[in-house]
Amino acid sequence: MNSFLRMIPVMVAGLLLLGAARPEGAPSLSPYRHYDSNTFIHGNFKPSFQKQWKASAERLKNPPSEGAVMLPLAVSSFRKVTDPVLPKRLAESVKSLGPEERAGLEGALLQLYKGYEQTLDQQDQPQLKNNLAGAFNFLFTSSFCALRNGQELTGVQQQSMLEQINAAIGMGLKDRRMSDRDKQELYESVVLSGSIILGLYNEGRDKGRSDLMRESRELAKELLDEMMGIRIEKVHAEDTGVWIE
Numbered sequence: 001m002n003s004f005l006r007m008i009p010v011m012v013a014g015l016l017l018l019g020a021a022r023p024e025g026a027p028s029l030s031p032y033r034h035y036d037s038n039t040f041i042h043g044n045f046k047p048s049f050q051k052q053w054k055a056s057a058e059r060l061k062n063p064p065s066e067g068a069v070m071l072p073l074a075v076s077s078f079r080k081v082t083d084p085v086l087p088k089r090l091a092e093s094v095k096s097l098g099p100e101e102r103a104g105l106e107g108a109l110l111q112l113y114k115g116y117e118q119t120l121d122q123q124d125q126p127q128l129k130n131n132l133a134g135a136f137n138f139l140f141t142s143s144f145c146a147l148r149n150g151q152e153l154t155g156v157q158q159q160s161m162l163e164q165i166n167a168a169i170g171m172g173l174k175d176r177r178m179s180d181r182d183k184q185e186l187y188e189s190v191v192l193s194g195s196i197i198l199g200l201y202n203e204g205r206d207k208g209r210s211d212l213m214r215e216s217r218e219l220a221k222e223l224l225d226e227m228m229g230i231r232i233e234k235v236h237a238e239d240t241g242v243w244i245e
Contacts, residue, residue: 045136048172049165050229053244056164060243070163075170076133078183084113086188112195113188132183133166135190136228140165142198143220146213147232150205153242160241193223 087109091102116138120128128134140161141153153161178186197220204212224230234245 045169045172046227046229048168048175049227051171052164052168053229055167056243057245071167071170073127073131073133073162073166075173076166077127077131078180078187080130080184081180082184084110084188086185086192087113090192109192112199113191116191116195130184130187132169132187132190133162135187135194136165136169137162139190139194139197139223140228140230142194142201143224144232144235144237146197146201146216146220147224150201151237153237156240157237157242160243164242190227193219193227197223 087106090109091097091106094102094105097105117129120126120134125134128137137158141158145152197216200212200216200219204210204214204216221232224232230244236243236245
């Protein structure tokens with residue numbers, strides 16, 4: 001992440017791509033809407049997430065019986081069909097950059113993407129590679145950290161959110177048809193979102209840069225709402241898990 005942030009024009013372009021920095025009054029941007037793709041249309045799981053948050057909150061009042069079966073994580077997995085495509089596509093969509101800057105942005109975004117998967121290897125979580133639930137859970141945990149002043153979720157809390165997100169995606173896939181290519185694009189978009197949020201927050205904290213921390217929080221707030229229908233003030237992290245009002 002440090003090499004990404006040292007490239008100031010690249011950093012600004014990345015923020016513009018994800019909607020954290022834009023002219024006043026300009027329409028909101030997301031990783032889906034900025035480039036020419038049908039992923040946003042087919043990959044909008046927000047309604048399914050919102051249904052899941054309501055269902056999860058209801059289960060707190062009426063807990064399921066012991067031995068209740070959770071959806072297998074495989075429902076959110078997909079077959080990788082090509083090398084990463086979003087770093088290049090996002091970089092090419094920023095017409096204001098010159099060739100060298102555009103190449104730098106592509107390389108920086110690719111580095112962030114690879115860093116996420118390397119972390120999964122280090123944590124012995126290969127099941128979360130090429131898995132939409134894992135990517136959205138990473139976006140949530142990164143945003144939670146930025147918006148709650150560095151607070152990290154416990155393993156139990158992360159697993160709780162992963163199960164809820166997986167259930168929402170399983171529900172959402174019944175309502176739309178997505179190819180493995182569409183799923184891969186969505187996965188890359190979400191991973192890059194979480195990586196930039198966490199990287200900006202950590203860099204701002206470590207370097208005493210309140211502007212970077214502010215940008216991280218603004219981006220986290222916007223994308224949690226746009227992608228997952230979550231407002232941070234409605235998030236309850238308890239010993240037994242996480243639930244959303």
